Amino acid sequence: MDFFQYRQNQLFAEECQVEALAQKYGTPFYLYSRATIERHWHAFNNAVEGHPHLICYAVKANSNLAVLNVMAKLGSGFDIVSGGELARVIAAGGDPSKVVFSGVGKTRDEMKQALEAGIYCFNLESGAELERLNEVALSMGKVAPVSIRVNPDVDAGTHPYISTGLSENKFGITMEQALEVFQRAQQLDGVAIKGVDCHIGSQLTEIPPFLDALDRLLTLIDELEGLGIRIHHLDVGGGLGVNYGDENPPHPDQYARALLDKLGDRKLTLIFEPGRAIMANAGILVTQVEFLKQNGDKHFAVVDAAMNDLLRPSLYSAWQNIIPLRPRKGEPTHYDVVGPICETGDFIGKDRALCIEAGDKLAVRSAGAYGFAMASNYNSRPKVAEVMVDGEKDHLVRARETIEQLWQGEQVLP
Numbered sequence: 001m002d003f004f005q006y007r008q009n010q011l012f013a014e015e016c017q018v019e020a021l022a023q024k025y026g027t028p029f030y031l032y033s034r035a036t037i038e039r040h041w042h043a044f045n046n047a048v049e050g051h052p053h054l055i056c057y058a059v060k061a062n063s064n065l066a067v068l069n070v071m072a073k074l075g076s077g078f079d080i081v082s083g084g085e086l087a088r089v090i091a092a093g094g095d096p097s098k099v100v101f102s103g104v105g106k107t108r109d110e111m112k113q114a115l116e117a118g119i120y121c122f123n124l125e126s127g128a129e130l131e132r133l134n135e136v137a138l139s140m141g142k143v144a145p146v147s148i149r150v151n152p153d154v155d156a157g158t159h160p161y162i163s164t165g166l167s168e169n170k171f172g173i174t175m176e177q178a179l180e181v182f183q184r185a186q187q188l189d190g191v192a193i194k195g196v197d198c199h200i201g202s203q204l205t206e207i208p209p210f211l212d213a214l215d216r217l218l219t220l221i222d223e224l225e226g227l228g229i230r231i232h233h234l235d236v237g238g239g240l241g242v243n244y245g246d247e248n249p250p251h252p253d254q255y256a257r258a259l260l261d262k263l264g265d266r267k268l269t270l271i272f273e274p275g276r277a278i279m280a281n282a283g284i285l286v287t288q289v290e291f292l293k294q295n296g297d298k299h300f301a302v303v304d305a306a307m308n309d310l311l312r313p314s315l316y317s318a319w320q321n322i323i324p325l326r327p328r329k330g331e332p333t334h335y336d337v338v339g340p341i342c343e344t345g346d347f348i349g350k351d352r353a354l355c356i357e358a359g360d361k362l363a364v365r366s367a368g369a370y371g372f373a374m375a376s377n378y379n380s381r382p383k384v385a386e387v388m389v390d391g392e393k394d395h396l397v398r399a400r401e402t403i404e405q406l407w408q409g410e411q412v413l414p
């Protein structure tokens with residue numbers, strides 16, 4: 001559940017009228033709800049209450065400092081994939097000792113930065129990465145806590161671009177290689193084995209693929225114990241889906257209960273890396289209709305947001321609901337809602353039944369995850385503002401970029 005609701009025929013974000021915010025900040029802008037972020041985070045945390053665990057929010061979903069700070073105040077951990085994300089977590093008041101570092105290509109500098117910060121664990125994705133981390137840690141006189149990401153080769157049944165747990169994907173190491181890599185890790189003085197890790201994909205709306213993966217990981221953990229390699233934690237990654245339209249993903253309670261049932265009385269600490277499940281429905285993108293136009297039979301609503309602001313529809317053919325801030329009465333028309341960018345792929349939604357006029361404002365729902373985080377300056381469009389509501393209060397949490405910022409750092413030849 002989220003806190004974007006119609007009241008008195010207009011859209012509210014918590015106690016704020018979204019239209020008033022559009023007047024104040026101009027469009028387009030992202031709008032986040034603090035209460036929704038907190039609610040979703042607690043849903044995860046409460047789901048595993050009573051079992052040792054750590055919720056490591058996946059920073060890539062939305063890395064705005066205010067978003068990270070809200071979660072840091074709840075005591076959240078963080079899942080990062082770059083030195084930049086680590087720096088953001090620290091700048092936002094996050095605790096580095098609750099950070100796990102994922103990703104297939106960590107550089108030496110990033111490893112050093114994370115060792116200096118004292119992170120909780122490196123999620124390693126290859127034997128070569130293990131060797132590199134060992135070298136870096138030894139050169140600093142440190143021992144790096146590690147888990148190895150295994151690729152359980154299960155089909156998460158999600159979009160091919162966001163499915164990561166099949167052996168054809170670049171992520172993790174195969175189950176077959178895993179024993180060898182763990183045994184190698186045990187011989188190295190610069191690393192200490194802490195866990196086993198996996199992440200099979202994103203926007204999963206069913207529990208069985210998670211359980212298939214867990215079965216395989218538990219078999220591996222038993223084999224490792226047999227070899228005298230003790231595993232302290234199991235990181236199950238992120239990937240729990242959300243409701244964009246008519247999906248019906250499991251609640252974190254159902255998901256966690258299914259995992260805990262399988263764990264039985266094992267004492268493994270569970271780590272979760274949710275991104276979308278916390279942030280997607282905690283944010284909207286507010287945009288204004290600039291023009292309505294008709295080409296033949298086709299109706300278009302040209303809005304002021306575009307694929308550079310919200311890439312998911314163009315990149316994954318993702319469907320996100322588009323609703324008016326103030327619904328009008330009347331017969332709806334079917335519009336393709338498109339941006340001003342010079343690409344046919346620049347659309348926010350296709351064939352949407354809307355009753356709108358030029359100047360009306362729309363909200364693109366479920367835009368809090370992988371929205372601003374994937375924005376670019378394509379077509380020299382400044383990145384939009386980000387605002388967070390907290391009850392009756394609204395806060396600008398990232399100023400709209402200025403035109404001058406577009407060429408910041410650029411130089412013409414002498």
Ligand code: LLP
Pocket residue numbers: 058061079102103162199201202203237238239240273274275276277312316369370
């Ligand atoms: N952990 C790891 C190692 C990941 O690679 C990801 C996401 C997550 C956690 C968080 O997954 P989530 O709970 O958000 O599903 N841009 C795409 C999604 C890409 C996800 C990449 N990895 C989209 O807009 O749908």
